[in-house]
Structures are given as C-alpha cells and as structure tokens.
Amino acid sequence: MDPLLTVSGLTMDFGGIRALDHLDLRLHPGEIAALIGPNGAGKTTLFNCLTGIYAPTGGELLLTPPGQAPKRLNGLKPNQITAQGVARTFQNIRLFPNMTVLENVMIGRHCRTHATVFGAIFRPPAVRHEEKAIVGMSLALLERIDLADQADEFAKHLPYGAQRRLEIGRALATEPLLLLLDEPAAGMNPQETLELNELIRSIRDDGTAILLIEHDMKLVMRLSDHIFVLDYGRKIAEGSPEEVRHNPAVIRAYLGEESIHA
Numbered sequence: 001m002d003p004l005l006t007v008s009g010l011t012m013d014f015g016g017i018r019a020l021d022h023l024d025l026r027l028h029p030g031e032i033a034a035l036i037g038p039n040g041a042g043k044t045t046l047f048n049c050l051t052g053i054y055a056p057t058g059g060e061l062l063l064t065p066p067g068q069a070p071k072r073l074n075g076l077k078p079n080q081i082t083a084q085g086v087a088r089t090f091q092n093i094r095l096f097p098n099m100t101v102l103e104n105v106m107i108g109r110h111c112r113t114h115a116t117v118f119g120a121i122f123r124p125p126a127v128r129h130e131e132k133a134i135v136g137m138s139l140a141l142l143e144r145i146d147l148a149d150q151a152d153e154f155a156k157h158l159p160y161g162a163q164r165r166l167e168i169g170r171a172l173a174t175e176p177l178l179l180l181l182d183e184p185a186a187g188m189n190p191q192e193t194l195e196l197n198e199l200i201r202s203i204r205d206d207g208t209a210i211l212l213i214e215h216d217m218k219l220v221m222r223l224s225d226h227i228f229v230l231d232y233g234r235k236i237a238e239g240s241p242e243e244v245r246h247n248p249a250v251i252r253a254y255l256g257e258e259s260i261h262a
C-alpha cells in the first residue's frame, strides 16, 4: 500500500538554527505513529511544516489519499491543507473558550461546507438543510468523545481533559485522513489517559491515520504501531515500540535506562 504521508528531505532553518535536517518519514493509512525526542528535537516544527504554518526551507511533503494521486502540501495555506485531509491539535489547547462545546465542533466542520455570505444572510432551504446536517454530525461527534451532555456549556468551563478531547473532536469534524496530535495526554490524569488511548484507537479503526507527539512513554509504547525518534532535527531511529525501546542510540539520546523497562 502507498504511504499516506511521505516526508522527504524536509529541512527547516530559523536563521542559524536548523530545526529539521533532511528528515524522511512515511506513514501508512490506518497507522498510529509517534514522534518522540528530547525538547527542541524538532517535533512541533514538523507539525507546523505539515500544516502550512511554516514554509519549509527544503524538502517535500506529499499526501496520497488511498486510490488517488499524490498531492504536494508544500506552499499550501493551513486551511487548504485541512481541506486536503490533514487536521491537528495543539500542545497548548486552542479552543474558542467563549463558544459552546457544540459550536467548537461545528466550526471544525466549516471546511467541508458550501456556505457563502449570501447564504448566511438569506438562509435559503439548502443552507438551512446544511446547517441541520452540521448540527447532527457535530452532536454525533460529541457522543463519540463523551461530551454530548455538555454540548451547551462554554468550552472554557470544561475540565482540562475534556478540553483536550474537544480539540480532538473539532479536528475530527474536518474528516481528516491524517490526524496530528501534539501532546494529547499532557495534563491528563491516568484515567483520562486510558480513555484517550481508547479514543485514539477508535479513530484509527475508523480509517484515520494518526501521528502523535507525546512524552508519556507508557502511552506511546502501548499505542503506537511505529515510532520515529528525532534528535537535533534528524531521525535517529524508527521502528516498532520493541525495536525503539532497545535501540542504543535512542536510549542514549532520550529514553534513559529507566524507561526501557517501563
């Protein structure tokens, strides 16, 4: 099967700092992959390049939806990349705090709608029909992330773990082929982390590939099919959790003796 995501020779310079250095990686449909590495290794920079926030200094980013020709993501704006099927969450939660839980998910849906300013003002039947469908679909998503009972709450009133789930819900509303999760378990308690584990698996089972940045090694080892290890913007190792766990370069750069036996 063709890779869904192909990153080739990706390089990102910030002045004199090379945050990504000729990085190559491939992610297949239906895969859960993790990006690990010490602080400053370039993980978030990769997400920012993949989502059009940074224009890479060099290299190529290709998305190949199953059965379709590869599409180049370089040079696309963030909203165009979302429309191609790549969605993300952020290390620091970025919800609309003064909008309801339901509205936050509905906004994610916006990139798949056909609404125009004319439609928003005059609301012809086709627009009303589309709005109804968006509400229905968004409520179904809230069921899935276990937030249906809080649909009318302001996002800012949700507990931290629930806000993280809502961010995932908003990303799912864009119907992504590839979901990028930046430290989804940060700040979660053990029970919330377990539920997150189940949620991520269920998203994958529905056909969305997942690439996550995560420092919780237990979660990474339990969840990932494949792990990429970055250090100083370079990929120093990749493989199954078992392979990575025993890789001497990884242990030296990142994991430390204790984590190997986690």
Ligand SMILES: Nc1ncnc2c1ncn2[C@@H]1O[C@H](COP(=O)(O)OP(=O)(O)OP(=O)(O)O)[C@@H](O)[C@H]1O
Binding pocket: 014, 017, 018, 019, 037, 038, 039, 040, 041, 042, 043, 044, 045, 046
């Ligand atoms: N906008 C920017 N301007 C200048 N330097 C940047 C910028 N973004 C990232 N960097 C630098 O690029 C390098 C990689 O940073 P990045 O945030 O991608 O690392 P990371 O692996 O995500 O780290 P962490 O685990 O701490 O989030 C760092 O040296 C960082 O200081």
